[in-house]
Amino acid sequence: MKPRRSVLAVPGSSQKMIAKAKGLPVDAVFLDLEDAVAPDAKAGARANIVAALNEPGWGEQLRVVRVNDWTTEWTYADVISVVDGAGSVIDAILLPKVTDAGQVRALDLLLTQLEKSAGLEVGRIGIEPQIENALGLRNIDEIATASPRVQTLVFGPADFMASINMRTLTVGEQPEGYDVGDAYHHILMTILLTARAHGLQAIDGPYLAVRDVDGFRRAAARTAALGFDGKWVLHPAQIDAANEIFSPRQADYDKAEDILAAYAFHTSTAGGARGAVMLGDEMIDEASAKMAQVIADKGRAAGLTRTTNGRIGL
Ligand code: GLV
Ligand code: MG
Numbered sequence: 001m002k003p004r005r006s007v008l009a010v011p012g013s014s015q016k017m018i019a020k021a022k023g024l025p026v027d028a029v030f031l032d033l034e035d036a037v038a039p040d041a042k043a044g045a046r047a048n049i050v051a052a053l054n055e056p057g058w059g060e061q062l063r064v065v066r067v068n069d070w071t072t073e074w075t076y077a078d079v080i081s082v083v084d085g086a087g088s089v090i091d092a093i094l095l096p097k098v099t100d101a102g103q104v105r106a107l108d109l110l111l112t113q114l115e116k117s118a119g120l121e122v123g124r125i126g127i128e129p130q131i132e133n134a135l136g137l138r139n140i141d142e143i144a145t146a147s148p149r150v151q152t153l154v155f156g157p158a159d160f161m162a163s164i165n166m167r168t169l170t171v172g173e174q175p176e177g178y179d180v181g182d183a184y185h186h187i188l189m190t191i192l193l194t195a196r197a198h199g200l201q202a203i204d205g206p207y208l209a210v211r212d213v214d215g216f217r218r219a220a221a222r223t224a225a226l227g228f229d230g231k232w233v234l235h236p237a238q239i240d241a242a243n244e245i246f247s248p249r250q251a252d253y254d255k256a257e258d259i260l261a262a263y264a265f266h267t268s269t270a271g272g273a274r275g276a277v278m279l280g281d282e283m284i285d286e287a288s289a290k291m292a293q294v295i296a297d298k299g300r301a302a303g304l305t306r307t308t309n310g311r312i313g314l
Contacts, residue, residue, distance in 0.1 A: 001151065001201060002027065002062060002301070003027045003229070003230070003246075003298070003301045003302060004027050004028045004062065004152065004201055004203055004229055004230040005027050005229070005230040005231075005242055005243050005245075005246035005247060005302070006025075006026040006027050006028070006230060006231070006233050006238075006239050006242035006243050006246070007026065007027065007028040007029075007030060007064075007203060007230055007231065007232045007233065008021055008024060008026040008028070008029045008030070008061075008232075008233050008234075008239070009030055009032060009036065009206065009232050009233070009234050010029055010030065010031050010032060010036075011032050011036035011037055011045070012031045012032050012033050012036070012037055012045035012046070012048055012049045012065075013036075013037045013038070013041040013044060013045040013048065014048075015048055015052065018031060018048065018049070018052040019052070021061075022057050022058050022059065022061075023057075023059070024061075024236060024239060025239060025240075025243065026061055026233060026239055026242075026243075027061060027062065027230065027243075028061055028062035028063075028064055028091075028230075029061045029062070029063060029064065030064035030065065030066050030094050031049045031052070031053070031063075031064070031065050031066070032045075032065075032066045033045050033046065033049070033065065033066060033067050033068055033074070033078050033082075034066050034067065034068050034069070034096050035096075042068070042074055042078075046077070046078060046081040046082060046085075047081075049065060049082055049085075049086070050081060050082055050085030050086045053065075053082075053085075053086035053089050053090065054085070054086055054089070058089075062091040062092065063089055063090055063091050064090070064091055064092045064093070064094050064128065065078075065082045065090055065093055065094065066093075066094035066095075066096060066130075067079055067082070067093055067094070067095065067096075068096070069095070069096045069097035069098070069103075070095075070103045070106060070107075071097070075107075076110065079093065079107065079110050079111065079114070080110075080114065083111065083114040083115070083118070083125065084114060084118065087114060087115065087118050087120050087125065088118075088120055090125055091125070091126060092125060092126035092127060092128050092149075092151055092152075093107060093111070093125060093126070093127055093128070094128040094130060094154065095107055095127055095128065095129050095130060096130040096132060096156065096159075097130065097132050097133060097136070097156070097159060098129040098130060098131065098132075098136050098143055099133065099135040099136050099139065100135070100136075100139045100142065100143065101139065101142040101143055101145075101146035102146075103129075103143075104127055104129055104143055104146035104147050104150065105146050105147060107127055107147075108127065108146070108147040108149055111125050111127075111149065123148065123149060125149065126149050126150070126151040126152075127147055127149040127150050127151065128150075128151060128152045128153075128154050128203075129143050129144070129146075129150060129152075129153060129154070130154045130155075130156045130205075131143070131153055131154065131155055131156065131160070131187075131191055132155070132156025132157075132158075132159035132160045132163065132205075133159060133160060133163035133164075134160075134163050134164050137160075137187060137190055137191075140153070140190060140191065140194045141194055141197075141198075144194050144195070144197075144198045144200060145198055150198075150200060151200060151201065152195070152200055152201040152202070152203050152229075153191050153194060153195045153200055153201075153202055153203070154203045154205065155187065155188065155191050155202075155203065155204050155205045156205050157171050157172060157184070157204075157205045157206065158171045158205070158206070158208070160187065166183065170208075170209070171205075171206065171207065171208045172206075172207040172208065172209075172215065172216075172219040173215070173219075182222070188204075188223060188226060188228070189226065192226055192227055192228060196227070201229040201230070202227070202228045202229055203228065203229060203230050203231065203232070204219075204220070204223040204228050204230070204231040204232070205231070205232050206231075206232040206234050207219045207220070207231075207232075207234070207238070208234070210234050210235035210237065210238065211235075211237070213237050213238065213241060216237075216238050216241055216242075217241050217245065219231075220241060220242055220245045220246070221245055224245045224246050228246070229246065230242065230246045231245075231246065243302075246298075247298065247299065247302035247304065248295045248298050248299045248302070248304065250304065250307060252295055252299075253295060253296065253299035253304045253306070254306055254307055254308040255292075255295075256291075256292040256293075256294075256295035256296040256299065257292075257296055257299075257306045257308065258279065258308055259279060259284050259288055259289060259292035260289060260292050260293065260296055262277065262279045262284065263277070263284055263285075263286075263288070263289040263292070
């Protein structure tokens, strides 16, 4: 799957912001029809998004559209408008406030009909369920496996905090009065474990204090350390930080490639067909190679190249 280290949120109602997004160095852009767009501007935003997606000038970014959730009156028309108008260049639909598998299946069925009627490849457009309420988290396994189109699980911290009555208004920071750990740990780990159990990407949501780049870095570093694949960015100032934080550090990437090379050599017949070997001061085995593979894959996808000389010795 293509990396999604930085996922730029862009209001579908702003032609200016969509035009600017095209040139930004993010892995994915999502054009929003949901909470960043006022009810009276929804219809206009659909038309904007279709026009913008069909214009030339897009880079390598994944192009995603966030539709409104199924409890509103807008979802079906959002999906029909954008897929009829620009289905061949949409990589995925981001489905917010998902509560159960039925909502993912409903979107899957609608997408299938639209793809068939437009002569598009059936199943190419992905689904990105957004986990942003208590019910969605309780049903996350069935949501993750509801359709082969599901590619990622996306945390929606603002709606989630509201849904569980968490006592803070600052998204991404700890609620005052809770000083014994990370109040989001259970939610983040549930999303991450489910993503890993089903081969999906885990994406962290927004950090709203857009001018506080240090705060963004702190929040992003926490979820990157857990194993998340990327995070939303709301402002150009957050982009470089996200791309850097969700890529492996050069030293870790080099070490991962060293481990893989050493492991491949020493487990081969030419290298003695051994299972566990020493690399520098550390013993490495099959499990070390698996961990190294994850970092190497992420580094390669981020365009890193090895700066060590390929030592494979004991
Ligand atoms: C994003 O949609 C959020 O609710 O945080
Ligand atoms: Mg939300």
